[in-house]
Amino acid sequence: MKTLTPIQKRRLRNFRNNRRGFWSLWLFLAIFGLTLVAELISNDKPLVISYQDTLYFPVVENVPEETFGGFLPTEADYRDPFIADEILANGWMLWPPIRFSYDTINYDLDVPSPAPPSTENWLGTDDQGRDVAARVIYGFRISVLFGLTLTIASCIVGVIVGAIQGFYGGKIDLVGQRFIEIWSGLPVLYLLIILSGIVQPNFWWLLGIMLMFSWMGLVDVVRAEFLRARNFEYVKAARALGLNNRKIMFRHILPNAMVATLTFLPFILTGAITALTSLDFLGFGLPSGSPSLGELIAQGKANLHAPWLGISAFISLSLMLTLLVFVGEAVRDAFDPRKNG
């Protein structure tokens, strides 16, 4: 059973002492937690249906239309007044708070889309009649998930490359550094545009392409830590004990480099989210139809007469990024050895 060492305790205290960052973290986690179950908050299917004394859960199961007295063997469209009336006549339906999914088109609009906010579409609809609130929720989720995956993946690659360069030094380090210099000179956006002409970019394609260029951010700090730590006496002692290089790197040096890595983490995350958003804005990002904040901004720009599009996208993006920056500041405080909380 491991207890916290005093250093860890001090760091935790420093983190908590940054009230803004501490609350930002909770708020962010709460919002992220809610969007993770976006299907239960915003969906075009009811959560629970009681029809002729049988319970159905359309969110998790595929219920054919025939069940509710329809004609088709495909999944029921619960927004269809015919089905809805049939179900309500024989039981009840429990809807999520927002009765639209990200790709549900509201055909019953009184005004041409984009429609302004109303009791039905809380944040209005976009120019294809899709509910903005639903798209913001799903868009937030996909942005954060993309950012997190990209951050974790580039951390793993960056730490490994930095560790190898710093630990072995010499020629390996020299070649690695020169390679990074050349590689970081490649025009990322240009490559993305070319690649999106060859393949239809989806979530994983984008992740892979972005990863090819984002792993370099951490290499320098990790490399510097390893260069410094490889001459520490306890590292020499470990070598004198006969530990192999891999064990020395992971067990003795990596914990030192983790401080620098963790401090960078929130900022890499915001960087990744911003990158995805800007790609979506330019139209080279996620496939069309996916819920995306960047695409919402692009719509806002195209429809200046519908300010709810731009404002919703702006508020949700800036909220997310600000929270992450505040968390990042608190993490930086936590690892600051000069701060004594």
Place this chain on the structure above:
Amino acid sequence: MSELLEITNLSICFNQGQNAVDFLSLSLQQGETLALVGESGSGKSVTALSILRLLDERHASYPSGEIRYRGEDLLEAPEKRLRQVRGREISMIFQEPMTSLNPLHSVEKQISETLELHKGMRGPQARKRCLELLQLVGIENPENRLGAYPHQLSGGQKQRVMIAMALANEPTLLIADEPTTALDVTVQKQVLELLRDLQQKLGMAILLITHDLTIVRRYASRVAVMERGKLVEEQETAALFASPNHPYSRKLLDAEPPEAPLVQAKHDKPLLKVSNLDVRFTTHKGLFGKVKAYFHAVKRVSFKLSRGQTLGIVGESGSGKTTIGHALLKLTASTGSIELDGQELAGLDQNAFRPWRRRVQIVFQDPFGSLSPRMSVAEIVREGLEIHDTENREQHEQKVITALLDVGLDPEARHRYPHEFSGGQRQRIAIARALVLQPDLMILDEPTSALDRTVQKQVIELLRDIQARYGLSYIFISHDLAVVRALSHQLLVLRQGEIVEYGDAGEIFRAPAEQYTQELLEAAFFYQQKDATITTTI
């Protein structure tokens, strides 16, 4: 008689914690030397810093007491007045010459800065004064040294520059905080002699702060002993050395290491035979990787070591003694032959050498740096077993416990982390880590240099004890001859990578053949020899 400095009932505490200094009273007269002695953590440096109010006052506070300098209470003085006092009337020399000089400024700039500040001297006038000062502190070729940067100076020279800076404005009080701890013995003697000469020339008072009672004997007229923030004894130097009143002073005086090794084992079976060991560090490479310049750290060194014996390697810093230790462990590339138990190890690569590591272990100098701060003691000690031993976890645990008992630690300590231990205890953990593998040879690289004298003695006794019990061989690397004498059967004196003298330790200590060895011994032991002459001068 006029009191130059009078400290009464001074208490200092940090962050509202316990008092680091507790109701301390001291006084110092014009032209006298007072030594403030204590182990690390006794509050002596804090006291020194508080005189000039150099403690960070966001954390430090003074619950009681006053510090009167010529009748003026410095604790009440405004910052502006303090700046006048600092460097002009009271100067300070710090322990670490490597970091107390600004690496980006030349010697002239560093010295003339304080001249300009307090006396308004500039240009040729300041330059002339700098030259005078450098001459005064005994730097050769002062004209050439004015433009030198700290990295171009040796440790002793840096400390001399520090002293020159401190003396620039002819202070009436000089606070010397461990001025020689970071220096070699020969340099230490020179610096202390210099301070005494300067004191006689300039008539200033010196507050000499040190953990080493032996050097005090020759240079201080009075000694104040501190223990955990409290003054436990204050006496004339001669009286203190003759009859210490407080048990703590007695303990400090008794901390002198024993004079000869414990076991006079006469195993003539050689364990280690090193011949023509040569280490070069490349300093400059040509375009195609051809070595153009190198630093020859160890030059064709040969020696033998028998089972159960200790070879002491002594020399000043930069003499290559640590490099020899690293070369034996293949932490540094070397040429020449290394035979362990008749097996040639020199040609082996890292993988082939790995099984041998179990038999040769090392203990490092810095007990704070050599233990991984994120691993518990058990993990640290067990690590070697995991590589070299195929036994199960329980047997490992048992061995860890035995090793901890062997080095005099409570086995329960194995669940704690290194930062919870003192320097001496950490060094015991480091020894346990080496011992748990049951090696034949242990390389001890200055294992006691970072420790207080009293703790040093305990560690030496522990090492002697372990050697007697397990018949281990040691290679003991140190610059401290008193410690080396306590352990070594054989002695190897090293200078600039070359062997100066090599032979039976007892004989060399009794009658050194080479002049360099004589100088080293003289510098290390003169405090004891000239005891009688000092008492007469006071």
